Amino acid sequence: MKRDLSGGEDNGDKRVVFLPSRGAGSGDVDAAGVLDSRLLPDRDFLAQWDAVIVETAQKDRLLSQAILNFTLREKVNRANLPLHGLIVMHGPPGTGKTSLARGLAARTAEAIGKLGQFRFIEVEPHALAGAALGKSQRAVRDLLGQTVAEQAERGPLIVLLDEVETLAGDRARMSMDANPIDVHRATDAVLAQLDQLAAKYPHLLFIATSNFTRAVDGAFLSRADLIENIGLPGPEACRSILRSALDELARACPGTASISQDAEFERAAKHCVGLDGRRIRKLVISACALRKQTAIDPNGLTATDVLEAAIQAQEESKSIREEQS
Missing domain, CATH: 3.40.50.300 (P-loop containing nucleotide triphosphate hydrolases)
Structure with a gap:
C-alpha cells in the first residue's frame, strides 16, 4: 500500500x-x-x-x-x-x-x-x-x-x-x-x-x-x-541511524553529502554500537560543534569529525554507566 x-x-x-x-x-x-x-x-x-x-x-x-x-x-x-x-x-x-x-x-x-x-x-x-x-x-x-x-x-x-x-x-x-x-x-x-x-x-x-x-x-x-x-540498536541499525542523521544534515548543508561514503563513516558506525538512537543522532550535532569553523559553517564537516564525535560519545556513555553502577 x-x-x-x-x-x-x-x-x-x-x-x-x-x-x-x-x-x-x-x-x-x-x-x-x-x-x-x-x-x-x-x-x-x-x-x-x-x-x-x-x-x-x-x-x-x-x-x-x-x-x-x-x-x-x-x-x-x-x-x-x-x-x-x-x-x-x-x-x-x-x-x-x-x-x-x-x-x-x-x-x-x-x-x-x-x-x-x-x-x-x-x-x-x-x-x-x-x-x-x-x-x-x-x-x-x-x-x-x-x-x-x-x-x-x-x-x-x-x-x-x-x-x-x-x-x-x-x-x-x-x-x-x-x-x-x-x-x-x-x-x-x-x-x-x-x-x-x-x-x-x-x-x-x-x-x-x-x-x-x-x-x-x-x-x-x-x-x-x-x-x-525497544532495545538498543544493533550494528546495522546503528549504521542506518547515523546515515539518516547525516542525510538530514546534508539537506541543510550539501557540503556534507559525501561523508557517508567515506571509509571513516564505517568506523564511526561501529563506534555507535551500544549507544541509543537519540545519542547516535546527537553525535552528528556534536561533530559539528567540535570546531568553531564547522559550528559557523557545518559544510566543512568531515567524516573524521564524525568518527571523533562517535568515540567521545562512547567514552561519555561508558563513564555514565560506571557512575551509575
Whole structure:
C-alpha cells in the first residue's frame, strides 16, 4: 500500500481520503493532565514512525496488535478472551519509544480509517503524579473517567501514557519517602479506570511507555495485550541511524553529502554500537560543534569529525554507566 502525504492512500482499488492534519492541539481537548491532543492520522506522527529505525518485524507486531484492538475487541467476551486495549513499550531512554507510540497511533488510524475520525490524547503523567498529597487519585479518576471517557464517546481514540511508571507505580516497591499511600491509591485508580474503560469502549487503545518496567505495577503489566522491548540498536541499525542523521544534515548543508561514503563513516558506525538512537543522532550535532569553523559553517564537516564525535560519545556513555553502577 502506498502512502500519499497529500492526504490519502492508494490501496490498489480505491482511494481513502483523510482529513488534513492540523498538528498539535488539533484534537481540541483542554483538560488537566492532557499534554497534547490531535486528530489522526497526523503527518508529524507518521514522520516519527518512519524515522525510528527498528526491525520491521517489530513495527509489524505493534501495528497488528493495535489494529486488532479495534477489529476484534467488541466481538469477543472479555471473560474468555481478555483484550484490555493496552500496549506497553519498554526499554532504555533514547530508543524511540515515545516516537514509535505516536507514530503507531497515526499508522493505526491510517490503516483502519473506515471506523471514523480517530483522535489522540497524550497524557502528562508528571502533572497527575505531582498533584498535592491526597489529590493524585482524584486527578487520575478525573482524567481517565471523565476526559478520556468523553473523547472515547466521540469515536476511535488512542491515548499515550508516556513514562507510565509515574502513574502506575509498583505498589510492592514503594518507598516511605514518596507518599506511598497516595501513590498506592493513584495506581489503584489507574487500574480501576482501565478496567471500566476497556469494558465500555472497544474502540479505545492505550499505548504506554516505560524506561523502568521494574517500577511499573505488575497488575498494570498483566493487563497489557502486548509488551514490546525497544532495545538498543544493533550494528546495522546503528549504521542506518547515523546515515539518516547525516542525510538530514546534508539537506541543510550539501557540503556534507559525501561523508557517508567515506571509509571513516564505517568506523564511526561501529563506534555507535551500544549507544541509543537519540545519542547516535546527537553525535552528528556534536561533530559539528567540535570546531568553531564547522559550528559557523557545518559544510566543512568531515567524516573524521564524525568518527571523533562517535568515540567521545562512547567514552561519555561508558563513564555514565560506571557512575551509575
